[in-house]
Amino acid sequence: ITSAAFPQFVPPANIPSPTGTSLIKLFPHIEASVLLEIARHEFKPSDLSKLDSKYRDRAARSVLEFDAIVGGFTIRDPSTKDYPSLHSIFAPLITYFQILTMFAASSGSTAAVGHVAVGSFAYLSQLEQFNEDYQWSAVLAYHMDFHYKRRSFMADGDYSGWDTIDAGLQAKHLIGKERLRIVAVRSKNPSGSAASATLEVCRLFNRGACESPCRHKRIHKCSGCGSTEHGRAACPTAKPLAA
Numbered sequence: 104i105t106s107a108a109f110p111q112f113v114p115p116a117n118i119p120s121p122t123g124t125s126l127i128k129l130f131p132h133i134e135a136s137v138l139l140e141i142a143r144h145e146f147k148p149s150d151l152s153k154l155d156s157k158y159r160d161r162a163a164r165s166v167l168e169f170d171a172i173v174g175g176f177t178i179r180d181p182s183t184k185d186y187p188s189l190h191s192i193f194a195p196l197i198t199y200f201q202i203l204t205m206f207a208a209s210s211g212s213t214a215a216v217g218h219v220a221v222g223s224f225a226y227l228s229q230l231e232q233f234n235e236d237y238q239w240s241a242v243l244a245y246h247m248d249f250h251y252k253r254r255s256f257m258a259d260g261d262y263s264g265w266d267t268i269d270a271g272l273q274a275k276h277l278i279g280k281e282r283l284r285i286v287a288v289r290s291k292n293p294s295g296s297a298a299s300a301t302l303e304v305c306r307l308f309n310r311g312a313c314e315s316p317c318r319h320k321r322i323h324k325c326s327g328c329g330s331t332e333h334g335r336a337a338c339p340t341a342k343p344l345a346a
Contacts, residue, residue, distance in 0.1 A: 129205050141202050144258040148250035154195035186243055187339045189234045207262060215262050222265025240332050241280035248272050283331055309335040
């Protein structure tokens with residue numbers, strides 16, 4: 104099979120060309136100021152919640168934190184408190200790439216559209232794989248720095264690179280932050296036969312009463328959301344433990 108065997112793509116006749124179409128008309132549910140920041144490549148990765156209706160209203164409050172030293176509220180960097188899981192950034196990141204794709208399409212450049220479309224799918228897939236292999240806080244830090252880095256390239260007209268792993272950022276944020284795997288261990292019962300046992304989740308850790316590594320050789324992960332970053336007592340999404 105050669106490339107000549109493939110038919111030419113024929114777009115539907117009733118769909119208007121995106122060339123010159125305003126992003127405000129294409130995405131009326133997104134604030135115009137946010138769309139402008141994306142088009143200018145000034146949109147901050149930490150502002151992803153502005154693209155998600157479920158979290159949009161609390162976006163401005165999420166980065167405010169009381170500082171007892173200064174005696175008032177200060178602005179802090181985004182953390183797992185704001186984005187506690189991959190799910191919390193996945194939907195707004197898809198919206199970001201949709202806006203970016205349509206912005207590229209408005210220029211009439213098929214190359215730019217291809218870079219954004221293919222790169223965005225590859226990047227989302229890579230984030231999922233990173234989340235499987237590394238602690239979420241490390242993946243979030245990688246994403247923030249990677250997105251900031253891509254902004255500077257896109258401002259210069261280079262929309263490629265989203266599908267490429269940044270080895271430097273990977274070494275900085277991910278290496279050494281691998282997820283703890285639950286493994287099966289073999290033990291012998293009094294009769295001498297082998298039995299399979301699975302390591303248990305530490306209940307004391309989930310109550311905030313056991314430091315890592317576990318002195319009882321149990322797994323330290325949240326029984327609410329599965330994160331290894333905190334126990335259930337400190338989980339931002341799970342219901343509080345009963346007293």
